[in-house]
Amino acid sequence: MAEKNHPNYSPGLEGVVAGLTKISRVDPDKQVLTLRGYDATELADQASFEEVAHLLVVGHLPNKKEKENFTKDLGVGEHLNEDMIALFKAMPKETHPMDALRTGISFLAGSDEDVTNNSHDENIRKAKRLLGATPEIVATSWRVLQGKEPIEARSDLSIAANFLYTCLGEVPDPLTEKLFNASLILYAEHGFNASTFSARVIASTLSDIYGCVTGAVAALKGPLHGGANEEAMKVLLQVKDVKQAEERVLKAIATKEKLMGFGHRVYKNGDSRVPTLKKLGSQYAEAKGDTKWRDIAQVMEDVMVREKGIHPNVDFPSAWIYYQMGIPIPLYTPIFAVARMSGWCAHIIEQHDANRLLRPSCIYEGPEYKSYKGLA
Ligand SMILES: CC(C)(COP(=O)(O)OP(=O)(O)OC[C@H]1O[C@@H](n2cnc3c(N)ncnc32)[C@H](O)[C@@H]1OP(=O)(O)O)[C@@H](O)C(=O)NCCC(=O)NCCS
Structure with missing residues (x-):
């Protein structure tokens, strides 16, 4: 919506088209969200979050074998080492889980030998690592900051069940798992929202995927967005x-x-x-x-x-x-992050694959030219 005195300026970028995407379509008139052509509500009802993450990041819904390989590549239970746990132990007890997640992702970047390689295949490899690590960072930092022992994720559980198990210590019943899985799918991707756009702005400088999602986590934390x-x-x-x-x-x-x-x-x-x-x-x-x-x-x-x-x-x-479901309130926005990691990664890959620096303009409203007179 343009401002009266500045026809080219739309506060909050409302209505501004800032890019092209093949990842999702948000149709406010029909009240429909499609993920690479599939109705998100249908996926939420019937698919697993793993399938949807594959759809977003790799580009298509997986067959059984592809899903199996994708899940293996997430490296369930492999992302947390003693150093990471020591990092969470060093944090102030009051640290919000979103801040712990931001720090944990930054920490992860240091141990990626190919951190600055933004090629399509390398980005997909890193996206899988991030998808596997994010729930483990959230659950472990949460437990460590509460003074509790971390719980190792189980390779026989889904992402949804593992998250609840590693945070709360109990494997959820099938009904709870199904609903939690559906909520992850509905949170997974939603066009050029503030955190995704932040990730794309960072990606457009050719910064690496870890930096992009760290910025996205910070944007998501705000109460006008995921908070x-x-x-x-x-x-x-x-x-x-x-x-x-x-x-x-x-x-x-x-x-x-x-x-x-x-x-x-x-x-x-x-x-x-x-x-x-x-x-x-x-x-x-x-x-x-x-x-x-x-x-x-x-x-x-x-x-x-x-x-x-x-x-x-x-x-x-x-x-x-x-x-x-008995989930503590400070974990709600991190859950959103666990899900949206799939959408963020998909957008970062799309941005890196066809990049142009995102660098808009602004209208100057400050004082007119003044000349420097030196210290009085
Ligand atoms: C999401 C949000 C920022 C979108 O806002 P927006 O498109 O910029 O719309 P505006 O903030 O300009 O709101 C338009 C009008 O609706 C009102 N409004 C919007 N959201 C409101 C809310 N959650 N509660 C009360 N009033 C609200 C505004 O006060 C404004 O009223 P006014 O015209 O009398 O000043 C806004 O709805 C909001 O702050 N919601 C609460 C935060 C939230 O739930 N965020 C998650 C989004 S998925």
């Missing part, structure tokens, strides 16, 4: 029951408080990922015999839509679903 799922849960927790839900939203509207987990730059009539996540979350809540959070979230959504026409984004259902 919204943690903030949304903190607000949900202020609501004790369904009766208080309407009141809480009305108070936010009256005080012009931004409710995290609502609104979106691209989707103005609803986030394509929300109906599927809500449906699966609702089935889960019913199967577990506790629909409290689903019901509170629904009232808040209804009031927000009725009063402001603002719909929930994917971070709103994710928040209460992860809470119902």
